[in-house]
Amino acid sequence: MARRWINRHPGRAERLFLGLLPFLILILVYATGSAMRLEVNPNDKLLPSFASLGNAIARVAFSTDPRTGVVLLWADTAASLERLVLGLVIATALSLVIGVVNGVLPYVRAGLSPMVAIVSMIPPMALLPVLFIVFGLDELSKVVLIVIGIAPFLMRDLEARILEMPGEQLIKAQTLGASSWQIVLRVVLPQMLPRLIDAVRLSLGPAWLFLISAEAIAADVGLGYRIFLVRRYLAMDVILPYVVWITLLALIFDIALKRFNAWVFPWMEAGRRSA
Amino acid sequence: MARRWINRHPGRAERLFLGLLPFLILILVYATGSAMRLEVNPNDKLLPSFASLGNAIARVAFSTDPRTGVVLLWADTAASLERLVLGLVIATALSLVIGVVNGVLPYVRAGLSPMVAIVSMIPPMALLPVLFIVFGLDELSKVVLIVIGIAPFLMRDLEARILEMPGEQLIKAQTLGASSWQIVLRVVLPQMLPRLIDAVRLSLGPAWLFLISAEAIAADVGLGYRIFLVRRYLAMDVILPYVVWITLLALIFDIALKRFNAWVFPWMEAGRRSA
C-alpha cells in the first residue's frame, strides 16, 4: 500500500538533494538573468557575472586595502558583529527581565504590558533623528536601535509563553512552599530560557536589518556601511557577496543558538515529536 | 496572610491606572525635555511644544493642503494602508500555503525549509536594486518588500507550530480514514489559522517598518513618504504625530485581529488560563 505523503520521510541523501535543489535553481536563474543583461549591455552592473563577483570578492575579502591596510570584509565584519552581539545580548537580558515580570506578576503586567505592546508597534526608523540625538552617533545609538527594534517582540513573546504555561505547575510550586521569587527562579526562568533563545533566533533577521539601517546612516566601518557606500555606484558585485555573507553569518548564529539550546536544555528535546 | 505577588490581580480601576501610568510618565518626560530645549532655542524643532504639535496636527489632519488640495494625513493614510493590507494579505496567504506544506509533508520540508530559513535571514533592504528592476518602482515593489520582509517569519513560525502539534492527533485522523489532504484541510488548517493570525499580529511591527522603508525610498504619497520628506527640515512637529498615528493604526490592527481570532475560533479561548 502506498503511504500517505505525511508519513513519507526522505532519506539522508534525498534530504540533501532536496535541500540543495532550490539553491541550484536560484543560481541557475541568476546566471541566466545575468547573461541576458550583460548581452544587452556589457557594462551592466545590476547582475554581474560570476567572474566579476569573484574579482570583487578577492578584492574585499582577500587583499588588504592599500589606504587603511586592513582587509575590508574582515574589518567590516568585526565592527558589525560587535554591534550586533552587543545589541542582541542587551535586548535579550532586558527582555528576560521585563518579559518574565510581565508574565508572572499581574500588577506589573497591568502596567507594562500595554506599553510594551504599543512600543512594539512604533516603527523605530521614523524616530531615528531622536535616537541619534539622545544616544549620540557612535556605537551606542546603533546598539540601541537593535535593542529598541527587537526587545519589544522578545518581551511580548516571552510574556505570552509564560501565560501559556500550564497553571498546574505554578499551583504545584506553591504547594511545595515556593515564594513568587523562587517560582520565577526555579520554575519559570529555566523553562523560559530555551523559548527566549528560540525567539532570539527569530529576531536575528530584524536585528541585522536594524544594524544595517543604523550603519547606513552613521558609521565609517561595518557591513551595512559598505553596502550603503557602494550602493550609490550600484556596485552589485560588492553588494551581493556582502548580502550572502550577512545571510551566512545570520545562519551560523541561528544554528549555533539552536545547538546551544539542545545542548543546555536537554529536557526540551526529550519530548519532541520526531520531524 | 499576605498573598504572593503572582496571585495578586489588580482590579478594573487599578488596571486602568497602571496601564496609563507609563504613558503619563512618558508625556511628562517629553514635556520637560521639550520645555528645556525650547528655553535654550525657541525655534528648536527637535522636541516641539504641545502647542506646535497641535498646530501641525490641525494643518495636516484637518485642513486641505493648498498645493495638492487634499488633506495630507488622510491621503497618506489611505495610500499606506492600501499597500500594507495588500502586503499582509499576500504574505499571509503565501505563508499559509508554504508553511502548511512545509509542516505537514516531510518531502516538501526537506526541500523548502532550509531555503525559507535562509531567505528569512537575508536583509531585504540590501537587495532593493534587484527588487526595483524586477518589480518596478511603483506600488508593486512596496507590497513585495512587505511580503519578502514578513512572509519567511510567518512560514517558519507556522511550520514550527505544526511540528509542535501532538502527534496523536494526526494518528487519530489517519485511523479515521483521513487522507493527507483531508488531514491538512480538517485537522491542521483549522488549528493553524488562529496561530497564523497571532503570528501576523507579531509581524505588524515589521510590516510597518518595511512599508515605511519602501515609502522612504520612492513614493509620492504615504505616511512613510511624509515622514522622510519632512525629515529634511527636522519637522518633528509633523513626524511625531505621524509616528503616534502609525502606532495607533498598528494597534487597532492588532486588537482587531485579536478580536477576530476570539470570535472566529471560540475553541481557542475556551481552554485558556485566565490572565
Add this chain to the structure above:
Amino acid sequence: AEKTDFKIAWTIYAGWMPWPYAQEHGIVKKWADKYGISIEFQQINDYVESINQYTAGKFDGVLVTNMDALTIPAAGGVDTSVVLVGDYSNGNDGVVLKGAKSLADIKGQKVNLVELSVSHYLLARGLDSIGLKESDVSTVNTSDADIVAAAASPDVTAVVAWNPQLAEIKKSPDMTEVFDSTKIPGEIMDLAVVNTETLKDNPKLGKALAGAWFETLALMARDDAEGKAAREEMAKLSGTDLPGYDAQLKTTYLYTDPKDAAAFTRSDDIVKYMDLVRSFSFEHNLLGEGAASKDVVGIAFPGGKVLGDAANVKLRFDDTYEQLAADGKL
C-alpha cells in the same frame, strides 16, 4: 562660550573629500594645534541626518549646500555662519531623461528625485528656463542612495540626481542629460558652516578650518604625483577610483584660490543666487509652515547687506577667514 574641542560632521561628496583627507594626513591637526584647539571631523553616511544632528546641537559645524543651510538650521532657528564657500556645482547636478532628447520632453512625466533638495531646485530652475511650471511634472521622492537602482527600473523615465549617482545613471546608453547645473553656475554651493555663536566666541576655529582647507586644496590641485596620490586617496574614501573622482571634480568648481572664494562671497551674485534659493524654499514651505513671506529668515552678507528680516538673521556669509587666507595672515 570659549572652548577648545570642536566637532564637524561630514558626508561623502566630491567637493568635501579634502576634509577627511586633511584629517587623516594631519593637516587639520597641524592647523588646530597652531591655534591651540582640536577639531574632529566625523563621518555621517546620511546627508540629511548630518544636518539634523548639527541643527540639534550635536556638532559645531557641518558641510552642507547653501539651500539646506538656509532651510534646515537657519529656518530651525540655529544661527549659522558660512566660514568657507568650498565650491559650486558646475555640472555635478543634472536632469536625465530616458529615451528623450530635450528638457521639454519632461512635460507630464514622473520625475524621480530627492524632493526639497538641490535636485528639486535644479529641476525648478530648469523648468523655469523653458517656461514650464512644476505642476507640469509630478515628482516622486527617491532616496539618493537608491536613485541609481531606481533609474535602472523600467518604469522610471526621468531622474534628477547629483554625483556620483548622476555619473552612474548617465552610463546607461538610453539616458540623456538634458539640463545640468552648468546652466545655473554658482547657485548650488557647497559650504562649510559653523554655529555663529560658537564662531563668535572661538574665531580660532574659523582660522584653523580655513588654513587646513586651502592647504589641502593646493595639494590636490597639483598635477604631480603627490597631488594625484591625494586625489586617489579621496577617490578611495568616497568609494570610487581616480578616474571616477577626477570626472566628478571636473564638474565641481572648487575655489582653490582663497582670493576667488573671498571675492565670490562678497559679490552681488551671491545675493542674487540666495534670493532665488529662498524664493524656491518659501514656495515649498521650507522656511517653516507658518512663514508669512520669504523674508522671515534673514540672510546676511559681507558689508552689512541683508536679505529678508534684519531682526532675524540666521544665516551669515562671512568672508573673514577666506580673506585672512588670501592675505596669508593665518
Add this chain to the structure above:
Amino acid sequence: MSHVSVSNVWKEYDGQIVLERVNLEVKPHAFVSIVGPSGCGKSTFLRMLLSQEMPSRGSILVDGAPLPPEPTEERGVVFQRYSVFPHLTVLENVAFGLEVQRSRLVGRLFGARRREVFEACGEIIAAVGLDAARDKYPSQLSGGMQQRLAIAQALIRRPRILLLDEPFGALDPGIRADMHDLMLTLFEETGLTVFMVTHDLKEAFHLGTRLIAFDRYRRRPEEIGAYGATITFDLPLDRSSPREKREAMAEIGHAVAGN
C-alpha cells in the same frame, strides 16, 4: 487461521530494549486484554499494532499480510492521553470519521448530507452519555468526558481492530459499566478484534476473551535497559465460568503485582 500474528518482535529506543521476543497469534473476533506493570511497554506494543511505530525486529501480520506501514481506518484507537480534536465540538469530533469517508475532496459535508451524518452520530453520542454536551469543545469537558468522546469517535468508523490504551481509567464506575456494556455489544455485533491495555484486572477479565501480561523476567535495576519485557502470561478466558475466572484472576494478580 490466525488473524493477527506477531512473530519475534523486538523494540528498542536508543539502545534501550523495551520489548523483546514478543510472539502472539490472535484469532479473529478476539478481545485481548493486556496488563502489565507501568512502563513495561504496553503502550509501545499498541503503537506498533497501529503502525505508529515500526518494530526494531520481527514482523506483524494481519490476515497473513504484513501490517500496512501507516495507520488505517481498519484499526481504530483510543489513546491513554486525550486525543480528540480541540477545534471541533463533540458532535463534529464524532462526525469527523464519517465526513472524511463520504467527502473525499474536502472532508466535510454540507446541507442535508451533513444533517444526516450528524443525526447518525447522535446515537453513539447518547450511548457514551454526552448528549448534553453535543456542542461543547473538548476544553470545556472534564477529563472523563473527553475520554468518552474519544471512544465514540473511534467507534464511528466501525474498525475491524480496535486498540484501546487504558480507555476507561478516568471514568467513574457507573459510566464505566455502561461503557463496558457498549463495548461488549459492539464486540459481539461487529466481529471486532480488540486489544485493550488496562490496569484494572477485573475489567480485563470482564471484557477479555483472552488475557496477556507483559513483564520483564529480569528486574534488577542494572539489567533494565539491557533486557526488555515480553509476554509472560497468556490465558484464554471463558466468560461462562466465573469460578475459573476468579481463580485465574487471583493467580495473575499475584504475578503482576510482582510479590
Add this chain to the structure above:
Amino acid sequence: MSHVSVSNVWKEYDGQIVLERVNLEVKPHAFVSIVGPSGCGKSTFLRMLLSQEMPSRGSILVDGAPLPPEPTEERGVVFQRYSVFPHLTVLENVAFGLEVQRSRLVGRLFGARRREVFEACGEIIAAVGLDAARDKYPSQLSGGMQQRLAIAQALIRRPRILLLDEPFGALDPGIRADMHDLMLTLFEETGLTVFMVTHDLKEAFHLGTRLIAFDRYRRRPEEIGAYGATITFDLPLDRSSPREKREAMAEIGHAVAGN
C-alpha cells in the same frame, strides 16, 4: 473540633452552577474518599480546598480560620493531569520542595547541602519505585511513572492536608497496592488529613476513613446547568469491619452508578 469545615459552598462557571449547598465537617486526621460521576465537580471541589479557585458563595475554614487565599505548603496536591516540572529530572523534581524550603534566596542548594537533600529524597523515590529513573526527565517516563513522581513530589514537604485527584488511576495493580501501603503508612505516621478523588470504589473504601459522594439530585438534561451537584452520601468507614464495608460498598456502588 472540626479541622476542615465547608459551609454552604456554591461554585458557578459563567452562570452554570457546578456545585451547590456543599456542607462538610472533617475531623483532623481523616482520610476522605470522594466519588461521583464524571463531570460532577469533584476536581472543582479539590481546587477550592487548594485555594486555586474561590467558592462563588459560602466559606471554607481550616482549624477555624478561613482558608488562605492561595495555595500553601500545608496543602499538597497531586493532579489528575500530570503536574511535574518538565525541566527537572526525577530527583530534582522531588528535591524541589526541600530546596525552596532550605534556600529561601535562590531556591537551590549547592555542594554538601545539596547532596544531603538529594540523599534524603532517595528514600521516597525508592518508595514509589522510580529508583532506576532518578536522572530521567518526565517526558522520558511513561504516564504511570510520571504520576508516581508527582506523588513523591507532593509528599516530600509532609503537608498537613493532601489533595489527590485520581492519583492512582494510571497505575498498574502491583504498583497501586504499593502506593496504597505507602499512603496508609504516611497517613498513620504523620497525622495527615487526605482528600482523595477516585473512580475506584474499592480503593475509596480501602483507604478512606470516610467516604463522600457528589451527585446531582436533578438529572434531566434541561436541568443541568441550572442545578449543581452536592454531597449525596456521607459515610464514616470503619476499617476494622470488612462485612459492613462490603455492604456499604454495594449500596454506594448502586447509587453512584445511577441505575
